[in-house]
Amino acid sequence: MKWFFISLLCSVTLLNAATSKQDDKTGLIWQDNAAVAQKEMSYENAMAYCKALKVDGFSDWRLPTLQELATIVDLKRDRPALKNGFDIRIDERFWTATPYAKSHEKEAWRISFSYGEIEPYQKSREYHVRCVRSHMK
Numbered sequence: 001m002k003w004f005f006i007s008l009l010c011s012v013t014l015l016n017a018a019t020s021k022q023d024d025k026t027g028l029i030w031q032d033n034a035a036v037a038q039k040e041m042s043y044e045n046a047m048a049y050c051k052a053l054k055v056d057g058f059s060d061w062r063l064p065t066l067q068e069l070a071t072i073v074d075l076k077r078d079r080p081a082l083k084n085g086f087d088i089r090i091d092e093r094f095w096t097a098t099p100y101a102k103s104h105e106k107e108a109w110r111i112s113f114s115y116g117e118i119e120p121y122q123k124s125r126e127y128h129v130r131c132v133r134s135h136m137k
Contacts, residue, residue, distance in 0.1 A: 020056045020133075021085055026071050028064075031055055031131040036088040043108045043123035046095045050131035061131040066098035066109045066118065068132055073116045081116035093127040 019033035033055060041049060046063050053061040074083045080091040091114040100107035100120035107120040110127050121127070 063097040
């Protein structure tokens with residue numbers, strides 16, 4: 001009987017677990033669910049995806065700027081170069097909302113979480129997305 005209650009408690013805890021993480025330093029709240037590792041999409045689709053995202057009861061998600069996404073890079077780590085605290089830890093490339101100034105119609109900045117490299121790429125390429133929201137409401 002004791003094991004039944006322990007497994008029931010664990011199941012309820014997992015079902016109610018948050019799928020976003022707040023960065024204590026910036027206050028930004030980051031998407032941290034399985035979709036982060038599973039979905040790759042073009043820049044335009046990434047913008048639309050974040051705008052339509054509903055996670056943890058919130059619907060005010062957006063694609064992060066280059067400056068915002070850079071706040072979760074940890075250059076002391078690699079593969080992934082990602083701050084501690086995230087459940088979904090992959091060393092892939094992620095879109096930012098920041099267009100590349102020299103070719104803003106065709107390119108945007110992306111960050112690779114292998115080693116923290118930041119480079120502009122064609123918006124038609126498909127990369128991962130980790131949406132962000134500004135603060136708790």
